[in-house]
Amino acid sequence: MLLLLSVLSIAPAQQPATQPLNTDGNTTLIYLEKAQRLSFDQQRVPDGQLLTGDVRFRHGDALMYCDSAYFFQTTNSFQAFSNIRIVQGDTIFLYGDQLYYDGNSLLATLKHNVRMENSTTTLTTDTLYYDRMRNVAYYLTPGTIADELNSLKSHQAEYHPDTKQAIFKDSVHLTNPNFVMDADTLHYNTVSHVADIVGPTTIVYHGQTTIYSTLGWYNTRTEHSALYNKSLIEHQTQQTLTGDTILYDKPRQFAQVYGHMLLTDTTNHTTLCGNYGYYNQLTGNGMATDSAMAIDWTDSDSLFMHADTLYISRYKALPPPLPDSILAQQPDSMIVENTDTLATNEPDSVNYNTLTAFWNVRLYRRDLQAIADSMFYDSRDSIMHLYREPILWSDNSQITGLNADIYMQNGTVHHAHITGNAIVVQQLDTLHYNQMQGKELYAYVRDKELYRVDVNGNTETVFYPEDDGQLIGVNKTLSSFIKIFFKDKKVERAVLTPMSEGTMYPLDQIDSEELYLSQFFWAKRERPQNQQDIFSATQRTPKKIKQVVSAVSKDQDDDKDDNKNKRNKGGKDGKDGKDNKNLKNLKR
Known part of the structure; x- marks a missing residue:
């Protein structure tokens, strides 16, 4: 049965x-x-x-x-x-x-x-x-899906054998021989080995790189990825990179960024920004363009720089057997008041960085502003080189020349060296300017204020001596060398070579064009006013005297008579008890 x-x-x-x-x-x-x-x-x-x-x-x-x-x-x-x-x-x-x-x-x-x-x-x-x-x-x-390359764990998942596509949810953990990936939700294809990032995801290369993203894809075989929504790449060497879209090649450690690029180096206290750029972690080379900006936040007062294109580079080399840049640039005739070196006891090899800016450089910091055609900075000697008729401003002073070198120390300006048709202009009011020009000049800064200027070679000056805050005349001098000392943003005293010539004139007995030296111009409209203003594009003020006088006087005619009445005490013949040939507040 x-x-x-x-x-x-x-x-x-x-x-x-x-x-x-x-x-x-x-x-x-x-x-x-x-x-x-x-x-x-x-x-x-x-x-x-x-x-x-x-x-x-x-x-x-x-x-x-x-x-x-x-x-x-x-x-x-x-x-x-x-x-x-x-x-x-x-x-x-x-x-x-x-x-x-x-x-x-x-x-x-x-x-x-x-x-x-x-x-x-x-x-x-x-x-x-x-x-x-x-x-x-x-x-x-909790379960695991593994292929020949990766193992993925999660609390929930679904797998489609036809398409080889897997969808993971809740505590997703991907393990690869080179990295680990953690996410709340992740899509993965077991044939292409591409992980689609659809939520908060972290990718960690132990001892190298960490990636944070909420949207994108990552090819776990080639380690190429496209990261969106302001993803972040963080390197162990203290550099972080973010942007709207990042195309990242991990084997080459090369990233291209489209939209709101932000490369931050916490070791060197710098940030590089732009709407397009790239960064190579292996070489330390990077570039930013389209609203490019570099920020140096070594000092509490950050420095902001804009140019059409900015390049950063990192090098490793033996330190050159050279003295400190500040000491190396001092002429024998100069009085050196600060001889602190920029670096001592360097190791056998050093890492150093450079920053190169091409075209339409504009720089802003509260105590210093500048514009130039191009710029180069080397961290080994902490010198910022400005090329092709740069203009520097500090308080009410303007410095120009064919080229300029700014010597930095501990993140602040120590002094500047201007070569070729160098001139310092100090604005007293809307019409009168102290001026010093020569072949080259050195401008020294202390506590973020200009305190001394040394001018060499065919030196000419125009000064307005004061008495109780009132201008008493204009003094013009010729010399081979002059030192000017400032205090409270005003000329305190001057030291000239023995063979010098000087004449002081009453203000109303000198032609207006004689008030300006041959290299004089006042570039008010070009001066960056704040960190946002570095992106403003302005035409350069011409140096031709007639144009300059016209430009300076254009919006000052209404103030001219008031300035004369309030500040000129010399009268027509200058008989105010002062000898016109003597230099008020000046010493030879």
């Missing part, structure tokens, strides 16, 4: 085994192909068959194996136990300790020690749901 029941139960296996699954609502039956024993127990398994020993089912193109099972023909389903194995075609294999399979919905639920294999991809978890109708597997308990 038991043998007859077994034959009757297994008889459906004689039906065609290749019958396709229907997805249009028509149900395909599960076929029992093999079992060593079949029995019934209405108390244990109502309406079910008890199958034991090398059990095998077929449903469509899938074969399902187990040690024992409860088969429910009326509901077209079964429960299987121990050594579960599902084979679908020649690409999908599932394993577990327990299985519940519904032939109507084509849903397989596997539990305990679950493993799914698809080509080179392996999925492991405690409970897995495999929807054969949609050909998708998913788990809601």
